[in-house]
Structures are given as structure tokens and as C-alpha cells.
Amino acid sequence: xxxxxxxxxxxxxxxxxxxxxxxxxxxxxxxxxxxxxxxxxxxxxxxxxxxxxxxxxxxxxxxxxxxxxxxxxxxxxxxxxxxxxxxxxxxxxxxxxxxxxxxxxxxxxxxxxxxxxxxxxxxxxxxxxxxxxxxxxxxxxxxx
Numbered sequence: 001x002x003x004x005x006x007x008x009x010x011x012x013x014x015x016x017x018x019x020x021x022x023x024x025x026x027x028x029x030x031x032x033x034x035x036x037x038x039x040x041x042x043x044x045x046x047x048x049x050x051x052x053x054x055x056x057x058x059x060x061x062x063x064x065x066x067x068x069x070x071x072x073x074x075x076x077x078x079x080x081x082x083x084x085x086x087x088x089x090x091x092x093x094x095x096x097x098x099x100x101x102x103x104x105x106x107x108x109x110x111x112x113x114x115x116x117x118x119x120x121x122x123x124x125x126x127x128x129x130x131x132x133x134x135x136x137x138x139x140x141x142x143x144x
Contacts, residue, residue: 057075 060072
């Protein structure tokens with residue numbers, strides 16, 4: 001075999017294995033789309049001679065072939081992983097909800113500080129204006 005053909009063949013095989021790995025790695029929760037672009041169907045396998053569990057449910061790609069490049073995930077595993085993911089989101093939301101009263105108090109405190117600082121700024125602006133007027137009056141008296 002020509003070395004360049006062998007290199008191309010090796011690259012093709014590596015791309016195939018990378019694709020298999022990506023498909024296997026991405027099959028968590030309830031899939032919505034297959035990597036091939038096919039839609040996912042809720043499939044119930046009918047009783048077959050070799051099947052010991054008739055009626056087993058799957059999330060399957062509509063273009064499913066047993067080549068490892070399409071999703072076919074047992075229904076129970078998909079639902080269980082989805083529940084774990086949703087539980088985690090609910091716990092995160094619960095933590096955020098617990099922080100809301102504390103943040104509300106901090107916001108009220110900051111608003112009160114802003115009001116006080118605004119009043120102080122207004123007073124200082126008035127004082128600066130008064131000093132400017134007094135300085136102008138003194139300059140007139142001194143230079144006249």
C-alpha cells in the first residue's frame with residue numbers, strides 16, 4: 001500500500017473514531033436531535049424472539065442504523081438523566097431565591113446611602129457656589 005494512501009486511510013479511521021466518541025459523549029439526557037441531523041422518535045420495540053424484555057422503550061434517531069453514529073438510548077436512562085439535570089437546575093434556582101431577601105435589604109441600604117450622599121453633594125455644591133461669590137466679591141474690593 002502506498003504510504004500516502006495509508007496516511008489517508010488512517011486519517012479517515014481517526015475521524016470515524018472521533019465521531020463515534022463525540023456521539024457517545026453527547027448522549028446524555030433526552031436527546032432532541034441526532035448528530036446526523038435526524039429527529040429523535042420515541043420508539044417501543046416489539047417482541048422479538050431473542051428479546052427478554054418485550055416493549056422496551058428507546059429514544060432513537062429516525063435514521064437509526066447500528067453503526068454507532070446515531071442515537072438509540074434506552075428511555076429510562078434518558079428520563080433519569082433529564083430528571084437529574086432538572087433537579088440540579090431547581091436547586092440552583094432555590095439558592096437564588098434564598099438570596100433575594102438579603103439582596104433586597106442591601107439594595108434598600110444602598111438607596112438610602114445614595115440619598116444621603118445626594119443631599120451632601122447638594123449642600124457642598126451650594127457651599128462652593130457661595131465661596132465663589134465671596135471670592136468674586138473680594139476680588140472686586142481688592143482690585144478697585
